[in-house]
Amino acid sequence: xxxxxxEHNPDILHFHFGYFLNDINCLRNIIKDKKVIISFHGTDLNxxxxxxxxLRKSLLEVSALENVTCTxxxxxxxxxxxxxxxxxxxxxxxxxxxxxxxxxxxxxxNKKINKESRVLSVGRLVPxxxxxxxxxxxxxxxxxxxxxxxxxxxxxxxxxxxxxIVNEYGxxxxxxxxxRLDKSQIIEKIKQSDIYIQPSVKLSNGxxxxxxxxxxxxxxxxxxxxxxxxxxxxxxxxxxxxxHYLIPEKNVSEIxxxxxxxxxxxxxVHPQKSFFNEFxxxxxxxxxxxxxxN
Numbered sequence: 001x002x003x004x005x006x007e008h009n010p011d012i013l014h015f016h017f018g019y020f021l022n023d024i025n026c027l028r029n030i031i032k033d034k035k036v037i038i039s040f041h042g043t044d045l046n047x048x049x050x051x052x053x054x055l056r057k058s059l060l061e062v063s064a065l066e067n068v069t070c071t072x073x074x075x076x077x078x079x080x081x082x083x084x085x086x087x088x089x090x091x092x093x094x095x096x097x098x099x100x101x102x103x104x105x106x107x108x109x110n111k112k113i114n115k116e117s118r119v120l121s122v123g124r125l126v127p128x129x130x131x132x133x134x135x136x137x138x139x140x141x142x143x144x145x146x147x148x149x150x151x152x153x154x155x156x157x158x159x160x161x162x163x164x165i166v167n168e169y170g171x172x173x174x175x176x177x178x179x180r181l182d183k184s185q186i187i188e189k190i191k192q193s194d195i196y197i198q199p200s201v202k203l204s205n206g207x208x209x210x211x212x213x214x215x216x217x218x219x220x221x222x223x224x225x226x227x228x229x230x231x232x233x234x235x236x237x238x239x240x241x242x243x244h245y246l247i248p249e250k251n252v253s254e255i256x257x258x259x260x261x262x263x264x265x266x267x268x269v270h271p272q273k274s275f276f277n278e279f280x281x282x283x284x285x286x287x288x289x290x291x292x293x294n
Contacts (some may be wrong), residue, residue, distance in 0.1 A: 005031065012292060014038060018044035021058035028065065037291065038062065039071045042210025044233075045080050046283070050206050056084060063089035069291060071096050074213040074232030094291060097235065100220055107187050108222035110268045116147045117263050118251045120193035120223075122186060122214035123200075125156030125177075128207055130199040130228065130249065132165055137255035139169040146260060150175045151193065153186060177220045190221050193239035195262050197226040200233055201249045212236040219244060220276045224262045238275045242267065 001023070005013070013025055013289060014037040024036065049055040062068055068091040072078040078095050089259070123129040131152055138150050152175070153161075166175045181189065190196065196218035202208040209231035216236040219224045227233040230251040237244035245262070247254045277283055 002027065002030065005034075011098055014222065017041055018049055018055070018059065021049070021055050021062060025058050025061055027115075028062070034067075034117055036062075036065075036068045038068065038291075040077060040081065040210075041073065042077060043207060045072075045077060045084075047207040048081075049202075050084070052151050060085050060089075063091050066090045068092070069094060071291070073098050073130060074235050076232040076235065077210045084282070094287075096284060096287050096291075097279055098216065099213055099281040100213070100276070101183065101281065103183065103187060104190075104217045105220045105224050105273075108190055110222070116149050116260070117195065118193045119150045119195045119197055119198055119259060120153070120189055121151070121199065122153040122218075123198070124154050125152070125162060127158060128203055128209065129154075129156075129158075130201040131158075131162055133201075133250055133252050133271040134197055134199050134228070134255055134273075135162065135165050135169065135175055136252045137172065137259065138174055139171060140252060140256045141259065142171070142174065143278065144256075146263070148174065148259060149265075151178055151182050151189060152176070153178045155180050159167060178219045187221075188220060190223055195225060195226065195259060196221075196223045196224045197255070198233060198236075199226075199228055199249070199255065200230050201228065202230050209233050217280060220238075220271050220279070222268075222270050224268075226258050226262075238272060241269050241271065241275075242271045247265060 002050060012035045016039045017037060018040050049059060063085045067251060070091055071094045072114045075095050078093060121131060138148050141148050195200060198212055198215040200209045211232040215227050216231055219237050224243040225237055227237055227247050230249045245258050247258055
């Protein structure tokens with residue numbers, strides 16, 4: 001790495017993820033005139049660094065440097081950082097949310113008529129996403145005479161476990177695993193759905209959502225959105241929009257009652273342009289340029 005740095009002589013060294021804090025510290029002892037940006041993304045700070053004494057020590061050392069900038073995709077993750085190192089560090093701290101494509105803004109059309117209500121989730125099939133709680137809520141609704149179809153977009157090692165739950169509840173006709181889809185296909189599924197839900201949870205190792213791009217994409221689309229009160233997910237919805245719902249994590253009854261509330265509601269509030277602009281690619285791009293230039 002040092003050879004490449006000397007060869008290209010960049011003004012700024014930008015590192016993604018905090019797994020390399022030890023290497024960054026070693027570089028700082030050799031190269032002192034370069035500006036350093038470290039972008040934390042979630043799993044690094046939430047679980048890996050939090051459980052590794054050596055990495056926590058390196059984080060403290062890096063945070064004591066003036067020519068270092070740390071960026072976070074949410075205020076939630078920035079607070080996690082402050083909880084580890086305190087607020088006396090010399091490095092600059094910036095929250096730069098993930099951006100959302102213009103293609104998602106107001107793409108949802110509520111004029112369609114589905115035979116049954118369709119619920120959609122997007123994300124890796126891993127425990128932190130909490131999809132099993134929605135499956136259980138779909139079963140609870142079915143037992144109460146409410147037929148709901150649940151589509152899950154994404155891949156992951158929890159697929160077999162989730163399919164087992166579906167089979168145990170006899171929900172083969174209600175729950176579909178659609179695998180990995182591209183952006184245009186995800187937009188089409190949003191248009192075909194009635195509700196979007198991001199049911200993420202906090203794991204025992206401290207891992208939780210640092211932000212939630214998929215939830216944000218749904219929030220700006222206009223579709224009613226449900227997110228759990230965990231991690232940075234709360235920053236992906238517009239709390240002034242009555243179509244955006246914040247519920248406790250791991251609460252099956254709360255999920256089912258919220259789905260039922262949306263099904264019975266006739267009020268549709270379109271996403272505000274100002275909310276979308278906050279996360280637009282143009283606005284986020286400007287924030288990154290400001291950091292690089294300053």
